Amino acid sequence: MRRFGAVLFSILLAAGAVAAGAQVVPSATGRQVSLSVGGMASIFQPDFAGEWQYELPCGSCYPAAQASNQPLFGAGAYVDLRLRRWVQIEAEGRWQRWNQYEGIHQDNYLIGPRLPLYRFGRATVYGKTLFGFSRMDFGYFSGYGHGNFTDFAFGGGMDVKLTRRLSLRPVDFEYQYMPWWGNSSISPYGASVGMSYKIF
Numbered sequence: 001m002r003r004f005g006a007v008l009f010s011i012l013l014a015a016g017a018v019a020a021g022a023q024v025v026p027s028a029t030g031r032q033v034s035l036s037v038g039g040m041a042s043i044f045q046p047d048f049a050g051e052w053q054y055e056l057p058c059g060s061c062y063p064a065a066q067a068s069n070q071p072l073f074g075a076g077a078y079v080d081l082r083l084r085r086w087v088q089i090e091a092e093g094r095w096q097r098w099n100q101y102e103g104i105h106q107d108n109y110l111i112g113p114r115l116p117l118y119r120f121g122r123a124t125v126y127g128k129t130l131f132g133f134s135r136m137d138f139g140y141f142s143g144y145g146h147g148n149f150t151d152f153a154f155g156g157g158m159d160v161k162l163t164r165r166l167s168l169r170p171v172d173f174e175y176q177y178m179p180w181w182g183n184s185s186i187s188p189y190g191a192s193v194g195m196s197y198k199i200f
Contacts, residue, residue: 128153
């Protein structure tokens with residue numbers, strides 16, 4: 001009888017340990033992968049105001065970087081893929097077509113890592129480093145049409161969770177660098193606001 005009691009006690013103890021382990025594991029390893037899609041509105045300084053420089057004696061003509069008095073307004077979309085807490089990717093497309101100066105406008109297509117830096121309450125502050133290309137139209141009177149340029153972007157912002165699925169992006173700053181633009185480089189910069197929906 002004592003042997004039976006000892007065996008029963010051992011079985012119950014083992015079953016309790018397995019059940020306790022089964023309860024702990026899911027809470028520690030809950031699903032971390034998520035995908036959110038969003039839309040945004042932007043204002044950007046294009047760093048080009050229609051000025052051109054000429055090189056003698058060959059007479060070549062290149063666009064000149066110059067701050068514009070007319071910022072570009074645009075609309076865009078972004079996708080955030082979270083694989084783990086510290087492994088996140090953001091992709092964005094931005095079409096800056098409003099408030100053009102003499103037909104000058106830019107479009108951006110970028111992707112890269114996104115890093116959550118600080119979390120408080122429902123808000124998450126993040127940083128990002130993106131890479132891709134930008135398409136620029138040089139304006140009605142340039143005679144040079146448009147071009148595609150390698151673009152690096154560095155920035156950050158904040159996402160605020162409103163509901164289980166909806167998040168507000170009250171601010172997102174971005175500094176872009178196009179190193180091979182004509183015979184020089186330009187550095188557009190701007191800010192965006194947006195809203196995203198969590199698909200899963």
